[in-house]
Amino acid sequence: MTTEVQKMIEEKNADLPLIVIKKLEKKLESGKLKKKDLGKVMDRVMDVYEKAKIEPGEGVGVLAAQSIGEPGTQMMMRTKHYAGTAMDVTKGLPRLIEIFDARRTPKTPMMTVHLTKEYNTAEKAEALAHSIKETQIRHIAKSLKLDFLKYRIVIDLNKEELKKRGLTPKVLETIIKEKFEKQASLEKDTLIIKAPKKVASVLQKLRGEVLKTHLSGIKGVTYVVIQKEDRNYMVYTQGTNLPDILNVKGIDPKKTKTNDIKEIERVFGIEAARHMLVEETKDTLKDAGLVVDYRHVSLVSDAMCADGAIKAIGRHGISGSKASVLARASFEETVKHLLKASAYGEVDGLKGVVENIIVGQVIALGTGVPELIMKTEEKKSKK
């Protein structure tokens, strides 16, 4: 069904953003805008929109970079406790740097787990949070001894802890047997694991491996916090593992997210990663009490994702993979780029900004974009 507004837009051949159209429709519906006035209002809206438009040649990249970089000086360096708990989350400038660096893992990986309607109660959230938290052997060991005579590891189990984490010795036994096969055995409250070779160093190595053996929960989740926000219970985790958490029953897979953007890219793809990049940057800036227009944040994110994989801001990312030799050389690792360019016989097309500054030419930005040449002689002859 075409609405009055849509009809009018067609009639006037207007090009308006969707938000504005929706707003007009809403105003029309609520009666705040009469049908007879629509034409008049539409003309004004079109006029205002036309005047607010960005001009061709505007160096929006620099604009975005400045708009995000400039408030960086005002940002704090501290890491903050998450919502008054013992969980640390990187915030402020370090987080901003981390986002633009496109690190493989963030300094403080964290997931925000939303729950489905059925699980949205205090007890169920508690239970779910508990089941998510990873249990390794080290968590349930009361003591651990390296027996160098028999080349084995002897672990005393902490029964209370075992119970708290919802594990029974039987379950434990099967997991252990699966991993260490015949070398492992469970006798009463002690776990014994034999070394495959009777060498001291092997035993030492085995110790670490044994302690980190995954028993239950989700790998990588070291800590969980339950928080009630509005009417919803949320679970925050320290450590992230998106593929695994998505299989947990009771979580809302549509809303659950992680602050590890590379993981988002791996699991959901580049579009989701771009979205997360925008959200995380926006949150970080907002958290520091800074107002930065959405356009700048989205442009930086789009620039980072334009090639189909997240590229960092810096020499290993966008700046390092520029087409222009001079642009790369003037950023970092000058000589390396020059030597490489010479070997490969590269050609610098002098299309960008720095290249033209270097050779002393007008740059292709703003008023340097139009290429208009007037022949003065012809004009004279006409006279």
Add this chain to the structure above:
Amino acid sequence: MTEDFISKRINSIKFGILSPKMIKKMAVVKIIAPDTHDTDGYPIKSGLMDPRMGVIDPGLRCRTCKSKMGDCPGHFGYIELARPVIHSGYAKMVYNILRATCKDCSRILLPQKTIDEYKEKMQDTLGSGEFEEIVAAAIKDAKKHKKCPHCKATKHKIKLDKPTTFNESNQRIMPTEVMERMENIPDDDIILFGLNPEWSRPEWMVLTLLPVPPVTTRPSITLETGERSEDDLTHKLVDIIRLNQRLRENIEAGAPHLIIEDQWELVQYHVTTYLDNEVTGVPTARHRSGRPLKTLKQRLKGKEGRFRHSLAGKRVDFSARTVVSPDPNISIDEVGIPFKIAKEMTIPERITPGNKETMRELVLVGPDKYPGANYLIRPDGKRKKITEENKEELAEEIELGYLVERHLRDNDIVLFNRQPSLHRMSIMAHRVRVLPYNTFRLNLSVCAPYNADFDGDEMNLHVPQTEEARTEARLLMSVQTQIRSPRFAGPIIGAIHDHITGLYFLTINKLTEKMANDILARAGYTGEPLKTEGGLINGKDIFSAFIPKGIFLKFKTKSGEPVVIKDGKMLQGFVDDRSVGAMGGRLLDEVLRKCGPTGVKHFLDSVTKLGIAYLDLLGFTTGIDDEDLPDNTKTAIDDTMKKSSKRIDELIEEYASGKLKPSKGKSVRDTLEELIMLELNKARNNAGELAEKQLKKDNFALAMAKTGARGSLLNITQMSACIGQQVVRGKRIMRGYADRTLPHFSEGSLGARAHGFVKSNYKSGMDPIEFFFHAMGGRESLTDTAMRTPKSGYLQRRLINAMQDIVVDYNETVRDGRGIVIQFKYGDDGVDPSKSDHGRSVNVTKIIKDEVGE
């Protein structure tokens, strides 16, 4: 002159490795002598300072191109090396090529079919990251082959002994042999290494001829004593030539192999350090004084290197720098310039029939008096300096078509800048106001975008020299065009400090007619007389006199009171930070939308003057007596402190007896900390509130804090009531001795005072213990700023570098330097945030109200 505008453009720059042929071709002299000058001080022929390589002495002419110093770019020479040496920068590439080629047939170690496959993949990828990936894959693939697929020869393992020595199964491959192997690789195989047979044959990575850069790139300096001091590069080249000569003599004399190899190795060392003096594993070449030499790589590299220091950033003419100071009487788009500078900085003006006489007068005044002129440029381009002696003569000479470089005068357009230039508002165009004294003067409202204050800040000034530059500056860079920041789509320029306090007091008071007339005159009011009520004029009406008609606005002040402005009349409320302040003044924003840049400029100019004028009448000051509190309040504050400390003692007691319940996700200890922090915060807030209640309504400090002019309520609290908890790393102070912060406390003490709570205020002063903790907290915030500045600076540099080529195209798409689409429409709606309505493209509600009425 018109031809100058259609200038030639460099279309592209091709990179390649110099071939020996090319080196010889571009050289004008073969350098043989290892010395620069003879005993008489003349340059030695065929020496490193051979005059054929260019001129560095003023007055002399180049022996090769006959131009003067400055016009002659210099000419290369070359050194013939007795034995080839490896170019250290390409050692790794040579190593890869050696390992991936057959030593017998010199083919790449890949079957023909694979070669063709790689070639196909490589097509048209040069310059992209993909290219390098393919090359790396091809080399890796080739290295895997143990046998040559072409001649079936077995490959021996080659090792690179860094930096430039190659060994094949413990047998040294001398550079001569390396070169031989390289020479034999067919052009078709070279491509797979990423090389270009025409521009970069691999054998050129082994140097047989060494280009000698022109003397202009390594000028020698004559010291006051008459001694000559040569450039680092010259020193290095002397070493190379000397050792090369010795090597050649030894070879000719038929010296034993071992000696020749030793000498050869020395030449290699000197060439390596000549190219790069920071190669790992090679001792750095040093000057006689022990200072490491700055050789080729060091010249290019880093912040002070050729690229960042001399090419991407250049020094410019027509610029000035001095201290800035405030001047509330000039307009926001003006800048005060000292006479001294105005006489030094010039604008070239072409003589037309219209200005011939005025220009002649300027020439007649000469360069020393203001306003005069410094130079005359004849139509043939000859430049003539105007002096006291020749000024009459030159004034007579003036004709149409001459250019006069006249002094800067009022209303000229100049660019004004303060570093660090973090955003585009750090460089804006101002109109000149030539003023006495020695500082640049600027209006206080533009302090915010420049982030300037007057504690010794210096700023730069640039004078655009062409008509189009000035026009662009005026139209695009003027202060009034930059009022709305593109960062948050609100005004960044606005009233500050006293402007706001002044306007606040004005809009809450009534004035006598005389007072009103005084301040209206100072603000430059020219309209109708304002209406009086019993001999008094409402301050709101005075303020309203400057609000343009047609402004309708409803918003809240900082303290939450409603402000109503109807058709340019302030009906309710008062002025504060929220209405006219820098960083988001609502009224300012609306005036900008309604009246455009010039409109706000006038509004801001007159309104700020109005504020200051009223404050002058009123008298305004703040001092410690603003924080005076009556005795009973002091005791009340003491009581709250005591109560808090009692409550904390209770908490500690509870904790010690194990009764304290942990809050979820926390240990008991952390819970205690949290509760104590909460309690102490509450204590300070209570104290602050008690103090605030006692401060009268016309308290100056309070007025400033409440209107957002300067300072905050926290500042007042800390001065008058209680400084509060000192924090290090987001926690109470925990460091110091074992189990205690200072020896003054018992071990394990958890009390407020023992962990950095300061209950004194700044007015009464702190006791030694409090002072110590306060210093700890203060130091943390200092180190924090010291760490933050370089970090955020680097982030900004990276961001700019990564994003600088992104432009909006004519078809609305946003593209990067490669022409790849980044966004199809900028920010999804194609709207410029600095032209938007608080980030929105169109404010529909407002338009409906405007068009239809309520």
